Amino acid sequence: MSFAPFDWIDAEARYRAAAGLVRTLRPRDAEPELLDLASNDYLGLTRHPEVTAAAAAAARRWGAGATGSRLVTGSTTLHAELERELAAFCGFEAALVLSSGYAANLAALTALSGRGSLIVSDAGNHASIVDGCRLSRAETAVAPHAAPDAVAKAFGAHDGRALAVTDSVFSVDGDAAPLPALAEVCRSANAALLVDDAHGLGVLGDGGRGALAAAGLAGGDGVVATLTLSKSLGSQGGAVLGPARVIDHLVNTARTFIFDTGLAPAAVGGAIGALGVLRREPERAARAREVATALYTRLTAAGLEAVRPDAAVVSVRAPSADAAVRWAADCRTAGMAVGCFRPPSVPDGISRLRLTARADLTEEQITTAVATIAATAPRQADADVS
Numbered sequence: 001m002s003f004a005p006f007d008w009i010d011a012e013a014r015y016r017a018a019a020g021l022v023r024t025l026r027p028r029d030a031e032p033e034l035l036d037l038a039s040n041d042y043l044g045l046t047r048h049p050e051v052t053a054a055a056a057a058a059a060r061r062w063g064a065g066a067t068g069s070r071l072v073t074g075s076t077t078l079h080a081e082l083e084r085e086l087a088a089f090c091g092f093e094a095a096l097v098l099s100s101g102y103a104a105n106l107a108a109l110t111a112l113s114g115r116g117s118l119i120v121s122d123a124g125n126h127a128s129i130v131d132g133c134r135l136s137r138a139e140t141a142v143a144p145h146a147a148p149d150a151v152a153k154a155f156g157a158h159d160g161r162a163l164a165v166t167d168s169v170f171s172v173d174g175d176a177a178p179l180p181a182l183a184e185v186c187r188s189a190n191a192a193l194l195v196d197d198a199h200g201l202g203v204l205g206d207g208g209r210g211a212l213a214a215a216g217l218a219g220g221d222g223v224v225a226t227l228t229l230s231k232s233l234g235s236q237g238g239a240v241l242g243p244a245r246v247i248d249h250l251v252n253t254a255r256t257f258i259f260d261t262g263l264a265p266a267a268v269g270g271a272i273g274a275l276g277v278l279r280r281e282p283e284r285a286a287r288a289r290e291v292a293t294a295l296y297t298r299l300t301a302a303g304l305e306a307v308r309p310d311a312a313v314v315s316v317r318a319p320s321a322d323a324a325v326r327w328a329a330d331c332r333t334a335g336m337a338v339g340c341f342r343p344p345s346v347p348d349g350i351s352r353l354r355l356t357a358r359a360d361l362t363e364e365q366i367t368t369a370v371a372t373i374a375a376t377a378p379r380q381a382d383a384d385v386s
Helices: 006-019 049-060 075-088 101-111 127-136 146-156 179-189 244-253 264-282 283-301 321-332 363-376 379-386
Strands: 036-037 094-098 118-122 139-143 164-166 193-194 222-228 238-242 313-317 336-343 352-356
Touching: 006 264, 006 313, 036 049, 036 352, 036 363, 049 164, 049 264, 075 094, 075 222, 075 238, 094 101, 094 244, 094 352, 101 127, 101 193, 101 222, 101 238, 101 244, 118 127, 118 146, 127 139, 127 164, 139 146, 139 238, 146 179, 164 179, 179 193, 238 244, 321 336, 321 352, 321 363, 336 363
Parallel strands: 036 336, 118 139, 118 164, 164 193, 193 222
Antiparallel strands: 094 238, 222 238, 313 352, 336 352
């Protein structure tokens, strides 16, 4: 008897192909062959000798893995050191390290809300925030992008515990959230503010201390931050930062912390090494912003539609999903890797090339990048066909 429970997958695949939404894995070699404007290595620390040496030393001392969840055997003195370093650097009372930034957002959202509470989430928030809202069992209101008045209105219609959540810098267009206005709305409503600073850490604030430090909100009683170690710090993992009582609460209630294996020692050591470099070389943060501004200015001067960056993400609009895929492929053929964002990764349905403004890009590389993107840009005729 024929039994084919996954035949529906073929129909899904045909739909993706017709819509230009097929995604494929593209393994890369250890030695980069392309000019990299696609990764999130904002400060150029992933291959920094101090960072890789710290990662290797941690692996040699502690082993390849954490050996268990952090409440069993997976919490080391190295994890505690990283938590102290992160909290001190970003200006918070305490921190908790998890296995990824995704896990950190799920931990914070599920542990700080729950049935009967309200989460107000920005429409442009990352998928990890969206999933955290879904898993929280809280009522979730999606506010228009960067609209504090809409957040206040949602709070006004709810009686009970409430939380606003936003990216500090939105990963699609690179624009920054209006954090001071959101914080004031939260204070007025006696609500908490949760900020995912994945794209702000290492780029914004004094010496790269993050968007909350830049806004003067770090360490506030009602403020919690999440972040990832895989972008500016060139490592792997995530963290939640906030008041000590919030962190203690997560240790006891956050399922993505309690039931997950601790972050591997090499990743912990690498992140500590990267923080050391950033403390010693705070100018890397300003350089990443300078590169982003240079890319934006030159791309728009070349007639392309780009979004003015607030941090290190530069977004260039494409006329269609198919055109964006071809554009990114043409850039690769020309020797440069760029990000390609299409639905459902983009909440507004507009496909884009997403460029990373790394602090270690040279003037020659910036010039090459702009020339390559402009030379491979889709023609209007191609866009009309799409």
